[in-house]
Amino acid sequence: MSFKFNFGVGDNGEITSGTAISESSNVVALPCEDLQSSESVASCELVPISIPGVSSAVFDAIYYRGQRLWKRQIDDVQFQLAQQDDMMDDAEDSAIKQAMAEGSSAADVIKGVYEGGLKTWECSMDLLGYLVEHDDELRVALSGARVMEIGCGTGLPSLHILKVIASASVCMQDYNKDVLELVTIPNVLANAAFVPEDGVMGDSVHVEDDTESCEIDIDFRRTQVLFGADTDRIIGERETPELTSEEAREADVRLLEKLEIKDRCEFIAGDWSKIEQEMRTQGREHSFSLVLTSETIYDVDSYARLHDLLSCVLAKPDTQSSSAYVPMALVAAKSIYFGLSGSVLSFQQYVQRRGVFDIASIWQSGGSMGREILRLTWNVSC
Numbered sequence: 001m002s003f004k005f006n007f008g009v010g011d012n013g014e015i016t017s018g019t020a021i022s023e024s025s026n027v028v029a030l031p032c033e034d035l036q037s038s039e040s041v042a043s044c045e046l047v048p049i050s051i052p053g054v055s056s057a058v059f060d061a062i063y064y065r066g067q068r069l070w071k072r073q074i075d076d077v078q079f080q081l082a083q084q085d086d087m088m089d090d091a092e093d094s095a096i097k098q099a100m101a102e103g104s105s106a107a108d109v110i111k112g113v114y115e116g117g118l119k120t121w122e123c124s125m126d127l128l129g130y131l132v133e134h135d136d137e138l139r140v141a142l143s144g145a146r147v148m149e150i151g152c153g154t155g156l157p158s159l160h161i162l163k164v165i166a167s168a169s170v171c172m173q174d175y176n177k178d179v180l181e182l183v184t185i186p187n188v189l190a191n192a193a194f195v196p197e198d199g200v201m202g203d204s205v206h207v208e209d210d211t212e213s214c215e216i217d218i219d220f221r222r223t224q225v226l227f228g229a230d231t232d233r234i235i236g237e238r239e240t241p242e243l244t245s246e247e248a249r250e251a252d253v254r255l256l257e258k259l260e261i262k263d264r265c266e267f268i269a270g271d272w273s274k275i276e277q278e279m280r281t282q283g284r285e286h287s288f289s290l291v292l293t294s295e296t297i298y299d300v301d302s303y304a305r306l307h308d309l310l311s312c313v314l315a316k317p318d319t320q321s322s323s324a325y326v327p328m329a330l331v332a333a334k335s336i337y338f339g340l341s342g343s344v345l346s347f348q349q350y351v352q353r354r355g356v357f358d359i360a361s362i363w364q365s366g367g368s369m370g371r372e373i374l375r376l377t378w379n380v381s382c
Contacts, residue, residue, distance in 0.1 A: 117153035117179030141325035177269035222251035294332035335370035
């Protein structure tokens with residue numbers, strides 16, 4: 001079974017930069033009978049940060065309340081997947097390849113296969129906006145702290161944390177390993193390491209029709225880290241300027257060694273229940289001062305797993321601290337998911353029945369298609 005959230009974002013998964021996001025109540029069911037779906041729970045896997053295996057990557061700028069973040073284009077992801085297919089025809093299809101081969105878009109959610117991580121969902125923009133509004137207090141409260149984003153996808157809230165709080169570290173989780181490798185990690189690199197500059201490092205920036213995009217020249221960075229000042233001479237003496245596979249691998253190793261951001265990021269793929277088990281096995285309970293998640297309460301069947309993961313990872317209040325900040329989880333969601341089982345009200349009621357957290361709505365969008373941000377803090381009796 002698959003379904004789509006149409007929240008005024010393009011069917012290709014892109015948000016138009018500089019344009020107000022419209023609201024739509026359409027929910028479209030898409031038949032995917034031929035798409036093989038797995039009933040097994042995805043295992044927990046730590047995904048290492050890596051340089052994208054392409055010569056360049058294309059990103060769109062998202063502007064929100066004075067902030068600019070770069071997000072990889074879906075078309076560029078599809079181009080990379082097509083290149084990989086050409087090189088490895090007999091390779092087993094990934095979850096994303098399965099989805100897109102069947103005509104699904106980045107907006108589709110296919111239970112047990114693909115959880116929509118390629119697309120930037122509207123409520124993640126709400127969460128980003130809330131963080132921007134509270135930058136001053138968060139800079140103080142989260143200095144040296146650990147933050148986790150559950151169901152991160154393109155990871156805009158986490159990217160903001162990484163950019164504005166230099167001492168904070170972020171753990172970014174998504175159901176699909178492919179999403180982390182194809183979108184999340186490239187977005188981190190584009191915003192925190194390979195920040196594009198027009199005419200510098202081989203990058204090109206384009207502004208057209210009130211939108212802005214850039215192409216980050218990854219091969220240029222590879223040649224620079226390998227050959228330095230001799231790059232032009234060495235490349236000019238070759239019959240072909242392209243790096244060999246061995247040179248590209250060596251360059252990627254050197255680039256990663258130079259990236260300070262790698263020590264502030266962690267990427268985890270898998271199902272929430274498996275991640276909770278692994279966190280407890282590693283003794284990492286209550287290690288995150290802030291937990292973020294958006295568009296993850298559309299299905300009541302997932303409430304228990306999400307709640308249990310939150311109660312595992314969210315830090316307990318420090319009674320000895322002089323700070324007024326209290327560890328919290330922020331859940332951004334549509335007030336009602338039409339055609340689906342989840343809603344803000346049903347999630348609030350579930351959390352209240354469990355009695356572990358206090359829950360309150362701290363932001364509402366208004367309008368016919370309401371969106372909200374919920375704050376969960378520890379119940380004083382727990």
